Amino acid sequence: MAQEESITETEEFIETEEASDPRIGVFVCECGVNIGGVVNCRAVADYAATLPGVVHSTVNKYTCSDAGQSEIKQAIMEYDLNRVLVASCTPKTHESIFRACVEEGGLNPYLFEFVNIREHCSWIHMQDKESATMKASELVRMGISRARLLEPLQSTEVPVTNRALVIGAGVAGMQAALDIADMGYKVYLVEKNPSIGGKMAQLDKTFPTNDCSICILGPKMVEVSRNRNIELMTYSEVEEVNGYVGNFKAKVRHKPRFVDITTCTGCGLCVQKCPIEVPDFEFNEGIGTRKAIYVPFPQAVPLRAVVDRSVCIDCGACSKACESHSINMEQEETFSDLEVGVIVVTTGYDVYNPEPTHDFGYGLYDNVITGMELERLLNASGPTMGKLVRPSDVRPPKRIGFIQCVGSRDKKRNRYCSGFCCMYALKDAQLIREKYPDSEVYIMYMDIRAPFRNYEEFYDRARDMGIKFIRGKPGRVTEDKDSNITVRVEDTLTNNIYNLELDLLVLSVGAVASESSERVRQLLKVSRAADGFMMEAHPKLKPVDTTLDGIFIGGVTQGPKDIPYSVSQGSACAARATRYLAQGKASTEGITVDVDRDTCVGCGICVPMCPFQALSMTDGKLEIIKALCKGCGTCAVACPTGALQQDHFKNNQILAQVRSAFIFEGE
Amino acid sequence: MTDNEWEPKIVAFCCNWCSYGGADTAGMGRFQQPSSLRIIRVMCSGRIDPMHVLNAFLEGADAVLVTGCHIGDCHYVNGNYKAEVRYRFLEEMVRELGLEPERLQLNWISASEGEKFANFVRDVTAQVKQLGPSPLKPEGVN
Ligand SMILES: Cc1cc2nc3c(=O)[nH]c(=O)nc-3n(C[C@H](O)[C@H](O)[C@H](O)COP(=O)(O)OP(=O)(O)OC[C@H]3O[C@@H](n4cnc5c(N)ncnc54)[C@H](O)[C@@H]3O)c2cc1C
Ligand code: SF4
Ligand code: SF4
Numbered sequence: 001m002a003q004e005e006s007i008t009e010t011e012e013f014i015e016t017e018e019a020s021d022p023r024i025g026v027f028v029c030e031c032g033v034n035i036g037g038v039v040n041c042r043a044v045a046d047y048a049a050t051l052p053g054v055v056h057s058t059v060n061k062y063t064c065s066d067a068g069q070s071e072i073k074q075a076i077m078e079y080d081l082n083r084v085l086v087a088s089c090t091p092k093t094h095e096s097i098f099r100a101c102v103e104e105g106g107l108n109p110y111l112f113e114f115v116n117i118r119e120h121c122s123w124i125h126m127q128d129k130e131s132a133t134m135k136a137s138e139l140v141r142m143g144i145s146r147a148r149l150l151e152p153l154q155s156t157e158v159p160v161t162n163r164a165l166v167i168g169a170g171v172a173g174m175q176a177a178l179d180i181a182d183m184g185y186k187v188y189l190v191e192k193n194p195s196i197g198g199k200m201a202q203l204d205k206t207f208p209t210n211d212c213s214i215c216i217l218g219p220k221m222v223e224v225s226r227n228r229n230i231e232l233m234t235y236s237e238v239e240e241v242n243g244y245v246g247n248f249k250a251k252v253r254h255k256p257r258f259v260d261i262t263t264c265t266g267c268g269l270c271v272q273k274c275p276i277e278v279p280d281f282e283f284n285e286g287i288g289t290r291k292a293i294y295v296p297f298p299q300a301v302p303l304r305a306v307v308d309r310s311v312c313i314d315c316g317a318c319s320k321a322c323e324s325h326s327i328n329m330e331q332e333e334t335f336s337d338l339e340v341g342v343i344v345v346t347t348g349y350d351v352y353n354p355e356p357t358h359d360f361g362y363g364l365y366d367n368v369i370t371g372m373e374l375e376r377l378l379n380a381s382g383p384t385m386g387k388l389v390r391p392s393d394v395r396p397p398k399r400i401g402f403i404q405c406v407g408s409r410d411k412k413r414n415r416y417c418s419g420f421c422c423m424y425a426l427k428d429a430q431l432i433r434e435k436y437p438d439s440e441v442y443i444m445y446m447d448i449r450a451p452f453r454n455y456e457e458f459y460d461r462a463r464d465m466g467i468k469f470i471r472g473k474p475g476r477v478t479e480d481k482d483s484n485i486t487v488r489v490e491d492t493l494t495n496n497i498y499n500l501e502l503d504l505l506v507l508s509v510g511a512v513a514s515e516s517s518e519r520v521r522q523l524l525k526v527s528r529a530a531d532g533f534m535m536e537a538h539p540k541l542k543p544v545d546t547t548l549d550g551i552f553i554g555g556v557t558q559g560p561k562d563i564p565y566s567v568s569q570g571s572a573c574a575a576r577a578t579r580y581l582a583q584g585k586a587s588t589e590g591i592t593v594d595v596d597r598d599t600c601v602g603c604g605i606c607v608p609m610c611p612f613q614a615l616s617m618t619d620g621k622l623e624i625i626k627a628l629c630k631g632c633g634t635c636a637v638a639c640p641t642g643a644l645q646q647d648h649f650k651n652n653q654i655l656a657q658v659r660s661a662f663i664f665e666g667e
Numbered sequence: 668m669t670d671n672e673w674e675p676k677i678v679a680f681c682c683n684w685c686s687y688g689g690a691d692t693a694g695m696g697r698f699q700q701p702s703s704l705r706i707i708r709v710m711c712s713g714r715i716d717p718m719h720v721l722n723a724f725l726e727g728a729d730a731v732l733v734t735g736c737h738i739g740d741c742h743y744v745n746g747n748y749k750a751e752v753r754y755r756f757l758e759e760m761v762r763e764l765g766l767e768p769e770r771l772q773l774n775w776i777s778a779s780e781g782e783k784f785a786n787f788v789r790d791v792t793a794q795v796k797q798l799g800p801s802p803l804k805p806e807g808v809n
Contacts, residue, residue, distance in 0.1 A: 090691045091708070092683075119694025120706055124785070131674070131702040142705065525742050527684070530779040547684060547742075591710065611744035632743035634713030637753070649709055654719055661678055661705040662727040662808050 022053035022148040025081040026140065027072060029063035029088030031118055036061075038122035040133040044087065047137045053148045055079050063088050064097055072098075073105035082107065083147045087115040087140050092547075093538060108152030110590060110648060115143035138661065145660040149653045155590035158627060160246035160341040160580050165190065167238055167520055170198020171217065171563055172555025173346030174224050175570030176577075180344075181229035183574070185581050188338050189224065190233045190252055192516060193282070195300035197221055198348050199556075200563060202283060204378040204386075207427040207562075208458040214299050214381070221301040233336070234302060237516075241343070241523050242612075244630065245550030246586040250338045256331040258307035259293075264326040266295055266303035270318035278311050280383070285373045287391075288383025293318045293327075298381055341586075342550045342577040345524065345534065346570060349556040350514040352407030352414070354507055359406055360487075361477040361505070366392035367485050368477070368505045370406075371421065374428055378435075388432060390504045392483035397439070397503030400432055401487055403474055404445040408510035416531045418510025418560040422449045425508045426462045433465045441467045442500060444474055444489050452564070470498065477505065511560040524551055533559045544572045549586065552576050591631035591648045595622050600643035606635040675729035675795040676809070677703045677788075680719065682712045682746075685736035688778025698785030701792040704732075712736070713746025717757050720771070724761075727808035729801045730770045730791055733757075737775040747775065769794045770801060 026048040030036030041059045049057035056079040060068045063086055075081060084102045088094065091114040099109035117136040125132035162185055166177045169191035177189040195201070201221075203213035224230055233252055240251040276292035283297050284290075292312040295305050307318075307329070319327045351372050354362040362368045367390045369377075380386035390397045402425045408418040422445070429441045443462075448469070450459045463469070474489040487500045513532035521534050526546045529535040534553045537545040544554050554569035555561070561569070580586050593614075602620035609615075614628035615635060622644075633646035645651065681687040687708050693700065709715060712735025723731045733754050735747040754773045761771045772791055776784050 090694075092688060092691055116691075116706075119691040120704075121702075123694040123697050124700045125702050126697065127699060128702065135702045135705075138705065142707075522739060525740070525744070527688075527778050528740065530777075535779060609749065611746075630743055632711035632713055632746050633709065634711055634743065634746045634749055637714060637716045637749075646710070646714060649714060651716070651718070654707060654709070654716075655722055657707050658678060658719060658723050658728075659726050661707075661723075662676065664805075664808055 022083050023055045023079065023081050024053045024083040024085055024144060024147050025072070025075045025079060026054055026057040026144070027063050027068070027084070027086045028057070028059045028117075028140070029068070029086065030059060030061050031088060032061065035088065035118050035122045038126055038129050038132045039117060039136045040129070043133055044117070044136045044140055048140050048144065051141060051144050053083070054144060056081065064094055069101045072101055076102065076105035076107060083111050083113065083150060085113045085115060085140070085143050085147050087117045087136065087143065089118040090116050093541070110153040111150050113143050113147040113150060115139050142657045142660045145656040146653050149650070149656055151647070153590035153647050155587045156626060157585050157587050158244075158246045160584050160586050161248075161339050162186070162581050162584065163188065163338075163340045164342045164344060164577055164581065165238070165248065165250055165338060165340040166344045166346060168198070168345065168347035168555070168557065169196035169224070169232075169234070170346060170348045170555060170566070171200045171220075172348070172557075172566040172570040173198070173344070174220055175567045176344045176346055176554060176573045177224060177230050178220075178227060179571050179574030180578055180581075181227045183578050183582075185229065185578065187230045188233060188252075188340065189230055190236050190238055192235070192237050193296070194235045194257065194304070194306040195296040195302070196224060196232065196234060197299075197301070201297065201299070202285075202372065202375055204375050204380075204382070205427060205431060207423045208454040210427060210430065218299045221299070225301045232302070235306065238520065238523065239335075244588060246341045246580060248340050248343055248550065250340065250343075252336045252338060254334045254336065256333050257304065258309065258327060258329050258331050259305045260326040260328055261302060261304050263324045264304045265324060266300075266305065267323075268295055268305070269321045269323065270305055270327065271295060273317040273321040275315060275317060276311050276313060278308070284376050284383050285370070287373060287376050342552070342580050343524065344573045344577055345520055345526065345551065345553045345557055346555045346573070347517040347520050347557045348514065349511040349517070349533075349560065352418075352509040352512050354406055354509060360403055360474065360507055361479065361485070362507055365477070365479040365483070365485060366390070367397075367479070367483050367503065368507065370507050370509045371424055371428065372509070374506050378428065378431055388435065390483075396436065399440045399502045400504045400506065401442040401444060401485075401500060401502040402429060402506045402508055403487070404443065404508045405473070406507040406509045407512065409446065414510065414512065414531065416560065417449060419449070420560060420562045421508040421510050423455060423458070423562065425506070426450070426459055428506070429467045430462055430465055433467060442470055442502070443467060444470045444472060444487070446471070446473055470500075511556055517557050524548065526551060526553060529559070531559065533557065544569050544576055550577075550580055588627065589631050591646065592626050592629040593624060593631070593633065593636055593644050593646050595624060596643045596645070599641050601641055603640065605640060606638050606644055609635040609638045673796065673800070674701065675703050675792060675800070676705065676727065677730045677732060677791060677795065678723040678728045679704050679706050679732035679734060680712070680715045681706050681708055682735040682742070683708055683710045684742040685740065685778050686712070686734035686774075686776045686784070689734075689776035689780045689784040692779060692781030693785040694781070696781045696785075698782055700785050700788045703792045703795075704788050711741070711743045711746035712750035713741070713743065715750055715753070717753050717760070720757055721760065724764070724766065724770075724801065724803045725805075727801070727804045729804065730772065730795045732787075732791065733771070733773045734776055737777055740777065765802060767798050769798060
């Protein structure tokens with residue numbers, strides 16, 4: 001077989017292991033009973049020992065354990081192994097561990113081959129031990145034929161730009177930005193809205209202590225804006241991201257506010273003079289109103305005005321009123337190009353919208369509102385100054401009902417539990433009882449979920465306060481001529497059917513993945529979980545990592561969770577991200593493409609195949625920029641002469657696997 | 668394998684990021700499947716060469732599956748578009764070789780779609796069992 005020539009001057013020459021003299025060590029893992037309970041691992045190891053190139057084959061209880069790894073290292077020495085094959089679980093979690101292990105044993109890490117006989121074998125063929133054992137043997141046979149052809153590779157170390165990008169400035173993003181900044185690194189914090197704060201800024205109080213939400217968030221928002229290491233970019237969105245860990249390039253679009261953010265003082269004189277008034281959907285859930293020029297909310301950071309040009313009539317009243325001449329209707333969008341080493345995504349969520357499907361009469365009856373609308377109605381600086389009124393006649397409601405799990409735990413909507421709706425309903429019900437002791441409050445629920453410290457106690461407190469709980473999901477909601485709501489619900493604990501008459505019905509809506517989060521997800525290529533939120537690299541061990549090096553996710557963008565949990569994840573993202581910043585270097589994938597110059601005819605067909613511009617053609621010669629190559633191998637398929645080969649997935653390696661999937665009689 | 672029931676052999680090319688992860692998720696969810704599948708992991712569905720697929724048939728595969736991330740979700744931007752283009756070409760080839768179209772299938776499966784992965788394996792295996800061994804299978808291969 002022809003040896004591959006190295007293609008760039010800078011690349012270190014790697015001595016190619018003689019494929020003709022493979023000395024393979026095979027380690028079959030029982031994984032306790034996970035594999036061993038189904039697959040006859042001994043039989044698999046014995047079979048492997050008969051295959052060409054295998055000089056050692058054994059069974060371990062847990063190959064990844066300290067003992068198992070020591071055994072591999074020892075076997076490398078003892079049997080002079082030049083290839084190691086482990087048949088155990090998935091490379092997605094354990095490949096890096098075993099690569100490091102064989103490297104410690106003195107082998108190039110790419111001379112390791114992984115065969116998955118747990119996820120792809122024992123767990124899915126539990127009922128048929130014989131087939132499972134046979135399949136495991138065949139998978140190992142395929143792995144061995146590939147292992148024989150593996151070649152050593154070198155991963156390159158790249159310098160890491162010591163700045164971070166945090167996308168989304170809710171409570172999770174603020175925490176991530178503050179932590180990274182406090183560790184001494186520069187952070188760009190990009191927020192699409194005119195103010196930071198996210199959903200938490202809209203809340204009245206927060207469970208389980210019922211402390212005022214903005215009172216604890218406000219100072220943090222100010223801290224973010226004051227931190228010298230944080231460059232705040234509000235009313236901005238990330239448009240484009242290129243590069244790889246350590247060397248990301250992001251293009252950020254700054255939307256025009258039509259107000260000079262550097263001179264505006266947030267005094268609000270302009271707002272007073274503006275003649276245009278529209279419902280405030282951005283902050284007050286459509287309950288209150290705002291002007292065409294407005295300051296998002298009293299505690300906004302930055303406390304600056306912004307013009308909504310879609311309703312502005314260009315009357316000039318604001319410009320006349322502004323003493324600092326900050327208004328500039330000619331302002332255009334601008335762009336920044338950022339270079340960062342790591343990216344943290346904390347773009348949060350949307351609340352489930354019951355309007356299109358008219359869940360429980362929402363959108364049909366005035367007096368059916370969502371939990372978020374209730375937060376604004378209870379908030380002292382909200383549109384009603386904290387006075388609870390019902391939308392139809394602005395009178396204080398006496399009988400208030402909550403319906404839980406709206407949009408959540410429902411096969412027709414979202415299967416998952418949104419986690420925080422039980423708790424916020426308990427909170428808001430308590431707040432209502434405190435403010436209006438003669439009110440009647442009902443919570444209609446399937447289960448009340450209140451884990452974590454003081455949450456169950458919070459539930460008890462709600463019961464002690466006389467809030468009535470009905471276990472059952474309402475069937476029918478109707479409205480009478482006085483706009484009162486009747487909810488028909490069966491209490492499944494007592495089998496009583498109630499026709500509950502209410503003045504106000506609150507739907508405890510859950511969390512859904514937002515469209516703007518989805519855009520960021522697609523931009524960065526973060527995986528999407530079945531529930532639509534972003535997916536972590538490992539559900540237990542890498543809860544804020546993604547499968548992409550240098551990109552982290554935290555807060556509700558990763559899945560529904562409450563504030564304490566979001567804040568913890570923000571900090572976790574910061575800790576995970578700063579590992580790269582602190583080291584100042586990262587190693588990129590060793591798997592790239594190589595060109596065989598003798599075979600390459602310079603046709604250039606491969607060049608447009610690469611989405612990362614790693615390939616270019618100068619004077620009929622193919623250039624490969626290894627740092628840009630992400631090792632997908634797409635170009636290699638396009639090459640008509642077979643001159644381009646993807647390391648570690650060379651045609652001969654793949655075809656050896658294909659061939660050994662089958663047995664020929666007499667072999 | 669039980670003596671009386673023929674078990675087809677199906678080669679599945681899976682991309683590292685989505686469909687291979689889908690197979691993992693199926694395993695984690697213990698979604699039982701026929702033991703017909705032999706997965707070959709590649710980094711991207713865009714790396715799946717028509718030659719790999721044809722080779723699999725010539726070596727004895729009763730069916731070949733080309734799988735990857737959903738369109739728009741490719742880890743390498745658009746490798747799956749390229750995979751799809753090549754797949755269309757292969758579909759044509761398969762017909763010309765006299766193989767039934769069911770023997771070559773394309774499916775986009777995300778890492779979270781374990782159940783989908785398992786159902787896919789079950790469906791294809793059932794379809795191929797109906798068809799019997801591939802006419803291209805060399806004599807004496809199983
Ligand atoms: C009615 C209700 C009451 C609640 N009450 C409580 C409570 O009492 N206690 C509690 O612990 N939890 C409560 N929660 C849950 C709480 O809202 C969340 O846990 C918390 O807000 C999550 O914060 P986050 O930073 O992850 O997301 P968010 O608050 O959603 O912040 C995300 C930020 O990212 C921004 N963003 C989105 N997309 C982009 C983009 N493309 N580019 C730039 N920026 C972007 C958003 O504008 C936003 O500022 C309640 C939830 C609801 C619905
Ligand atoms: S634009 Fe002018 S008037 Fe309006 S808030 Fe800013 S400083 Fe005040
Ligand atoms: S392997 Fe993928 S990333 Fe590397 S040069 Fe080829 S197409 Fe580009």
